[in-house]
Amino acid sequence: MKKLMSILSVVTLGLAASFAVAVEPSPNPVVKAEVVAQQGAININTADVAELTKLKGIGIKKAEAIIAWREANGDFKSVDQLIEVKGIGEATLMQNRENIRI
Template sequence: MRNTVLSYFMLPLLAVASFSLNAAPASAVSTPAAIVSEVPSRLDLNTADAGSLQSALIGIGKAKAQAIVDYRDEHGAFATVDELLEVKGIGQALLDRNRDRLTVDN
């Protein structure tokens, strides 16, 4: 009985020890070069289509992306990234989250 109880406790303990010994330390994990070298460039508000805006920006869905394109079509090219605040549904917090992802090339 004593050996049976002891084996029930030892089996999970050995399994955990075995998994932790086989795990690679965080410094040994390598990242593929393709992922590291793929730095996203800034998205130009004056040339991006709705699909690009939707996929590249945080918190921008299909409707807001289309609103940005519609605003650009109606009012002309964006002069600054801050002009995005004029688009209905785009607030300061949303702009701040995406500012580093956007540019306006004139």
């Protein structure tokens, strides 16, 4: 049992060390969703147009529609409510789900 714990400790430390390596920015253009992921999720209840346009598939018009929906209906209670915003479909929601918070 002691030997097994030693092996597990070594494996765990090795995995942790491999994840601790700093990631350099890619010289290629970065997809908007990746930029958002690096900066933290966007709160759709407080974000302005500039912040919302960082989401993949969200331009100025859709960002304005999100804010208009928020002003008319109050804060979003769930990320899924974005479907209620004109121009936001299931595909857009799925592309950004990990980068959105309430």
